[in-house]
Each structure stands twice: as C-alpha cells, then as structure tokens.
Amino acid sequence: MLPRLMAVLLLSGLLSGSLLAGLGDATAAKAAAQTNACVPPGGWSDAAARPLNAADLLRRAAASPAVLLGERHDNADHHRWQLHSLAALHALNPDLAVGMEMFPRSVQPVLDRWSAGQLTEAELLRETNWPKVWGYDARFYLPILHFARMNRLPVVALNVDRGLVSRTAREGWAAVPAGEREGVGDPAPPPASYTERLRQVMAAHGPTERRSGSFERFVEAQSVWDRAMAERIAETHRRTGRTVVAILGQGHIEGRDGVPHQLADLGIRNSVVLLPWDEDRPCAELDGRIADAVYGLGESEAPAETPRPRLGVMLEPGPDGVRVRSVTEGSVAAAAGLTAGDLVVAAAGSPVREASDLTTVVQRQAPGTWLPLTVKREQGTAELVAKFPAAPVVE
Structure with a gap:
C-alpha cells in the first residue's frame, strides 16, 4: 500500500516544499492537540484530569x-502499559504477587510451576487450556508472565470457571448449591452506579435480556464474578503480605464499583485503581471517581489489526449444544435469523458442544465469508447462514 501511495505522490509532483510545510503544520497541530488533551500522553492524571506526580502516585500504590490495572483485553497498548506499570511498582516494592483474571482457580498448580521456572510457554498455554479458557492473543500476556517468572513473583489465578458465572446468570446465585460455588462467598450488594452501568450494557441486547428477572440475575452474576476475584486478591495479600498487582478487565474496576467494591466489603478499602487512557476516549468520562489515576496513551504505533469477527449473541450451556440467550440487534446473528432460545448444535459442519466450540469457528471466519449453522427449535431443526461483512477497503 505504501509504495503505491508514494508512487502516486511522486507522479503527481506533490512531494514539494509546500506539502512538506503542510506536514510540518499538521505535526505541530497534532502536538498542540496532545498538549491540550484531557490526559496528555506519557503522564498521570487523577479522575478529574488533574496532573499527578508520578513518583508520589507509584510510591502510594506500591x-x-x-x-488493580485495567485493560481492554484486545488492546496491545493496554498490555504494554500494564507491563511497564508492573515493572515500576516492582522497583519500589519487590514483594509483589501478580493476580490475573485470565486464569481460573483450578489451574493454580500450573501457575505455581510456571513461576518456579518448571514450564515452557507451550506447556503453560496447553496445561491452562488457554485457547478455550481465555482465547485472547497470548502474546499480549506472555511478557507479563515472563516478568513474573524472571523475578520469581507468584502468579495468582483470580477467576472461576465460566460455567459458574453463566449458571448464576441463568438460575440465580441462591440456586447454586454451596458445594458447587468453587468456594466463592456471597457478594456484597452492588452500588446503584454499577447496576446502572450494567443496565446500559444490557440495553445493547434483545428484549429477552431487558426482562427484570433476567437483568437481576445478570447483575448478580457479575457481582459473583467480581467477588471471586476480590476474594483471591484479599486472601493472597493476607496470607503472603505481598501487594497484589491484578491484571483484569477495566469494566471490573472502573468507578470502584466491581472488584474494588467487593474488596472493601472484605476489609481492604485502600486498593488503588489505575487505568490506561486512550487518546480518543471522551474527556467527559473523567467524572472524578472512575479511578485513582489514569495514564495517557498516545496514538498507537502498532499497525491496525482486522477486528475480530463477531456473531452478536450471548450464549449459555444447553443440552447437546449451546443455547442462544440473547441476540444483539443489528448483528450478524440477527441478520441470519438466530433468536433467543435457539440451540446451536453445529457450525460449518462441526459439532458445537460448548460456547468455545462456536467462538473458535467464528473467530476463524475471514471478512465477507458465510458460516452455516445448524440450530434446533421447538419446530424442528433449521439450517441458517451467518454472513460476515467484508473488510473495509483501506486506501
């Protein structure tokens, strides 16, 4: 693409002094815009966009x-920021533990062997079943895991099996027997601000998800999820005396409503919430309470990646397949005719026995391709075709 563009510019005689001057003006304008950004790149600010002294902030955090270091799971810059923040905290306090949302409690023995230097990368990913359990690009997380192992820091699995969360959303926490809760205690009731934020998330889904009972179970499931991670953080700190640096999705910590709220209920009220702040994020979201501090990220130098294909459904376990809990309006799934209650039993001719089987097939879809789906309904079996949009042409 670049050679073609350069050829066009040369042939048209545009590489002139006036163009170079224009580029200089554009660069200066961009620098000025960054200077006036609500969170200037390379600096820390508080939740109201006031600049902070980095040394004082990091000493307090350490x-x-x-x-709690937030992230968008698919954003490479967020993971780079987490690694550098972890290194800065370690320089001030070597007695750290690294908690990670990406691993369920059941794989803790595997993480212990990793931290002790007893596993290769391939063995770690295989024994934790990374593609099925988490699925995001492991290259985002391996530098953090290597940093922990290089410094012999414990890596702590913060999560629970996804089935526990989805079961809570489907049946309610009270319906889950105590012996099947993976040791998770009853979560503290969520604050109103968290409930409202989750309501906005649910608004993107279909009418089935807007029913009161369904929404209440959804909030309960999120609270159980937050509680599980908070318990692991609190238990690790109290048992080891280490500062736990937790790597987890920003939705679990923004506004101190999720994991920080559950930590406070567990007696840890002085956790520190830090977030990366993307250049294009609206300044209005700096509401004075979103985090203890945010770090400004400039424009990414990484090449743009093709967005992951998305079907646009919420799934739950079903008999001999996965059941569609809801369908996002305007999504590929909606256009294909999928509806809440459908049981997906095959995708591209391959059996679908659990949600990861379907998501794996979907994520392999190239832009502009069609995916045959077999679903069971009360009326019988239906054959549907999910048509993924073509990738936009970049010139």
Missing part, C-alpha cells in the same frame, strides 16, 4: 495491599 505500599497498598492491592493495585
């Missing part, structure tokens, strides 16, 4: 019982 002395706290828990530091």
Whole structure:
C-alpha cells in the first residue's frame, strides 16, 4: 500500500516544499492537540484530569495491599502499559504477587510451576487450556508472565470457571448449591452506579435480556464474578503480605464499583485503581471517581489489526449444544435469523458442544465469508447462514 501511495505522490509532483510545510503544520497541530488533551500522553492524571506526580502516585500504590490495572483485553497498548506499570511498582516494592483474571482457580498448580521456572510457554498455554479458557492473543500476556517468572513473583489465578458465572446468570446465585460455588462467598450488594452501568450494557441486547428477572440475575452474576476475584486478591495479600498487582478487565474496576467494591466489603478499602487512557476516549468520562489515576496513551504505533469477527449473541450451556440467550440487534446473528432460545448444535459442519466450540469457528471466519449453522427449535431443526461483512477497503 505504501509504495503505491508514494508512487502516486511522486507522479503527481506533490512531494514539494509546500506539502512538506503542510506536514510540518499538521505535526505541530497534532502536538498542540496532545498538549491540550484531557490526559496528555506519557503522564498521570487523577479522575478529574488533574496532573499527578508520578513518583508520589507509584510510591502510594506500591505500599497498598492491592493495585488493580485495567485493560481492554484486545488492546496491545493496554498490555504494554500494564507491563511497564508492573515493572515500576516492582522497583519500589519487590514483594509483589501478580493476580490475573485470565486464569481460573483450578489451574493454580500450573501457575505455581510456571513461576518456579518448571514450564515452557507451550506447556503453560496447553496445561491452562488457554485457547478455550481465555482465547485472547497470548502474546499480549506472555511478557507479563515472563516478568513474573524472571523475578520469581507468584502468579495468582483470580477467576472461576465460566460455567459458574453463566449458571448464576441463568438460575440465580441462591440456586447454586454451596458445594458447587468453587468456594466463592456471597457478594456484597452492588452500588446503584454499577447496576446502572450494567443496565446500559444490557440495553445493547434483545428484549429477552431487558426482562427484570433476567437483568437481576445478570447483575448478580457479575457481582459473583467480581467477588471471586476480590476474594483471591484479599486472601493472597493476607496470607503472603505481598501487594497484589491484578491484571483484569477495566469494566471490573472502573468507578470502584466491581472488584474494588467487593474488596472493601472484605476489609481492604485502600486498593488503588489505575487505568490506561486512550487518546480518543471522551474527556467527559473523567467524572472524578472512575479511578485513582489514569495514564495517557498516545496514538498507537502498532499497525491496525482486522477486528475480530463477531456473531452478536450471548450464549449459555444447553443440552447437546449451546443455547442462544440473547441476540444483539443489528448483528450478524440477527441478520441470519438466530433468536433467543435457539440451540446451536453445529457450525460449518462441526459439532458445537460448548460456547468455545462456536467462538473458535467464528473467530476463524475471514471478512465477507458465510458460516452455516445448524440450530434446533421447538419446530424442528433449521439450517441458517451467518454472513460476515467484508473488510473495509483501506486506501
């Protein structure tokens, strides 16, 4: 693409002094815009966009019982920021533990062997069943895992099996027997601000998800999820005396409503919430309470990646397949005719026995391709075709 563009510019005689001057003006304008950004790249600000002294902030964080580093799971810059923040905290306090949302409690023995230097990367990913359990690009997380192992820091599995969360959303927490809760205690009731944020998330889904009972179970499931991770953080800190640096999705910590709220209920009220702040994120979201501090990220130098294909459904386990819990309006799934209650039993001719079987097939879809789906309904079996949009042409 670049050679073609350069050829066009040369042939048209546009590489002139006036163009170079224009590029200089554009660069200066961009620098000025960054200077005036609500969170200037390369600096820390508080939740109201006031600049912070980095040394003072990091010293406070390194002395706290828990530091929560948020992320968007598919954003490479967020993971780079997490790694550098972890390194800065370690320089001030070598007695750290690294908690990770990406692993369920059941694989803790595997993580212990990793931290002790007893596993290769391939063995770690295989024994934790990374593609099925988490699925996001492991290259985003391996530098953090290597940093922990290089410094012999414990890596702590913060999560629970996804089935526990989805079961809570389907049946309610009270319906889950105590012996099947993976040791998770009853979550503290969520604050109103968290409930409202989750309501906005649910608004993107179909009418089935807007029913009161369904929404209440959804909020309960999120609270159980937050509670599980908070318990692991609190238990690790109290058992080891280490500051736990937790790597987890920003939705679990923004506004101190999710994991920080559950930590406070567990007696840890002085956790520190830190977030990366993307250049294009609206300044209005700096509402004075979103985090203890945010770090400004400039424009990414990484090449743009093709967005992951998305079907646009919420799934739950079903008999001999996965059941569609809801369908996002305007999505590929909606256009294909999928509806809430459908049982997906095959995709591209391959059996679908659990949600990961379907998501794996979907994520392999190239732009502009069609995916045959076999679903069971009360009326019988139906054959549907999910048509994924073509990738936009970049010139």
